Amino acid sequence: MAGEDEVKLLGFWASPFALRVMIALEEKGIKYEYIEEDLLSKKSPLLQEMNPVHKQIPVLIHNGRPVAESAIILQYIDEVWSNGPAFLPSDPYDQAMALFWVDFIEKKLIVPGRCIFRSKGEEQEGGKRQFIESLVILEETLKGKDYFGGNTFGMVDIAFAPLICWFHMYEVLGEFKIMFENKFPSIFRWMKRCIERESVKRNLPQQERVLQSVLQFRRHSLLDA
Template sequence: MASEKGVVLLDFWVSPFGQRVRIALAEKGVDYEYQEQNLAEKSPLLLKSNPVHKKIPVLIHDGKPVCESLIIVQYIDEVWSDKYPILPSDPYARAQARFWADFVDKKMYECGTKLWKLKGEAQEEANKEMIDILKLLEAELGDKKYFGGEAFGFVDITFVPFTSWFYSYETFGNFKVEEVAPKLVAWTKRCMERESVAKTLYDPIKVYEFVCFLKKRYGIE
C-alpha cells in the first residue's frame, strides 16, 4: 500500500482541472492537505513546484511535485493501485480513455472561455464548436452508464468538473445542453450521485458569478 505521507494539493476552488484531482483522491480515499492558491499572486511553493507552467493543480507527494491534471490523475491511479481503479486494465480500453480525456482537455476549457470572452460572429462560431464538442462526447457515451461502461473512470473524472460550468456556457452561448446532448445531462446526474463528485463540484450559479467576475476584471461587457 502506497504511503500517504505528505500529500499536498495546490489548487484553486473553481478550477475544473484541480477538481479532477480532488475527485480522483476522493475515489481512492487518500487523505491530503488542500492549499488554496491566489492565482493573481502565486505562492513561492507553487512557483517552486511548477516552475515551467506556474499553474495549478500541483500534487506534492512526499515532497515531490507532480504537475498537469491528467498526469496527476494517472499518477494517483498508479500510486494507490490497491484502491478504486480509475483507468481500465485492458490496454485498448485504456488507450481509448486517454484519447477522450485528451479530447476534453484540449477542447472544453478553451471553447468555453470563448463563449464568455467573445462577441458577435466569433462567439457564434464558439457556440457551434461547443455544441459539436458536446454532441461528439454524447455519441461516445452512447447508452453506457459512464464513459468506461459500468465503472466511473478516467474520462468521467476528466469531464465531469465542466458540468458545473454548463449553466454559464448556456447563458453566454444561448443554447441548452439538455436540448443538444440530453444523454450528457442524464450522465451528469448519475455522476452527482457519487460522493466524490457531489462534494467537489460547486453550484453552477456560483460558477456563473465567478465568470461574471472575470468578465468585469477583463473589461468585457
C-alpha cells in the first residue's frame, strides 16, 4: 500500500478484541492513530457513525472507510498490507482452519469467560467449565508446535494472545486456578513466547489493571467485554 494511507483505530485499551488489532497493526509495522473510546460513558458520535450496526469497538478506519469486527479487521489488514508477515497460511484449507479457531476463541472462550466475571452460582460454574474445556481443546491443538499455525506467529495467535492479560482476572473473579504450567504446558510455553514479541509486549496491559477495569465496569453494571 502507498505510504500516505490514513489508518485510525477506535478501541478500548483492555478490550481483547481491540488488542488483537493493535497487535496485528504492530506486526505489520503500520502507523496508525489510536482513538480511545470511553465505554463507561456515552458512546462517541464517531463510533456510532463508524459502526452503526453494532456500535462496538474495535473499528479500523482506513482512508475514511470503517471496518468492524476484529476477526474481519485482521483478515482485512492481512490482505491490504500483504507485503508484511502473513497472518493466514496460503493453503485454502489451512486458512479455513485458522479462521475456525479464531471463531472458536470468541464463541467458546471469550463468551463463556464473561459468565465467570458477570455471574455467580450455576451460571458462573457453567462458564468456568466451558472455559476450561476450551483450554483443553486449544492445548491439544497447540501440542508440539511453537504457534497455532506451526513455526510462525499468525492469525490464531493474534486472536488468542490478548487473553494472556485477562487470565488473572478470570482466576480472581471466578475464584479458581487455571494452573497453566501443569495442566496446559503447551499454552504456558506459548504465552511465554508471545510476551517476548514486541507487538504483544508493547500492547498488552498489566493483568492487575485489567482486573481493576473489569471491577469498575461491574460497579457500573455495564459489562460487555
